[in-house]
């Protein structure tokens with residue numbers, strides 16, 4: 001765990017899906033760096049409250065609250081932003097992290113499993129980015145807290161470029177996210193808004209438990225990771241803090257892969 005810092009002091013950050021896995025680690029890391037944090041959750045109020053409590057306890061200068069919202073529902077997302085603005089005055093950073101899998105072979109995939117993944121993983125990202133940008137533009141620059149008008153970080157996946165049999169809905173949602181993120185960047189960078197994605201590789205969280213919870217499955221997984229360890233949520237937390245801070249001011253429209261080299265085609269290590 002990183003030491004508390006104050007790179008995000010005076011700023012407010014919404015982290016969607018902040019009650020578990022990567023979102024929880026990101027929310028805690030952002031809080032340690034001094035921001036106020038909104039820990040969004042879908043259904044696990046108790047975990048979200050615990051994360052918010054931990055942030056308020058550990059932070060040198062920030063505070064935290066938990067807010068329920070289904071990111072695929074427009075009214076919920078609008079309400080989450082207005083409650084955040086009422087509580088903390090504005091939003092400076094939005095980390096759209098929520099995501100789900102509904103896996104099936106394509107021929108067995110129901111329309112509802114296709115649709116739900118697109119709704120949460122892509123439409124949810126659009127709704128959060130749209131509300132964040134509306135608020136950034138309304139509020140205007142605050143040079144005392146950041147050199148950017150606002151920052152958006154989309155949680156993508158290595159599957160934005162690695163095709164994934166049996167997970168076509170998920171891979172399509174993350175592939176779509178690249179163009180969403182880059183188009184938003186092109187449109188709003190002139191307003192000093194920064195929009196980037198983080199593409200995690202295999203990170204040990206509830207979403208992929210069966211890929212690491214037995215020695216056999218872990219061994220199989222490690223063949224895909226040149227660095228030879230599975231990622232942990234804090235690997236993503238520290239990347240998110242850097243991307244949210246002015247240290248990365250000139251980084252815009254980029255995907256930061258945090259994957260131990262997974263996207264470097266390890267299958268070709270021994271001459272393919």
Ligand code: NAD
Pocket residue numbers: 016017018019020021022023041042043044069070071072097098099100120155156157158199200201202203204205206207208
């Ligand atoms: P996770 O299941 O712990 O987290 C997903 C979070 O999204 C949960 O907190 C869940 O409650 C929330 N969520 C689900 N539906 C929601 C909705 N409708 N509205 C609001 N929140 C909702 O798994 P994770 O691994 O921490 O996943 C976080 C993100 O990281 C996802 O976008 C996932 O695609 C991405 N990711 C994870 C990995 C990995 O290896 N774990 C790899 C690449 C990308």
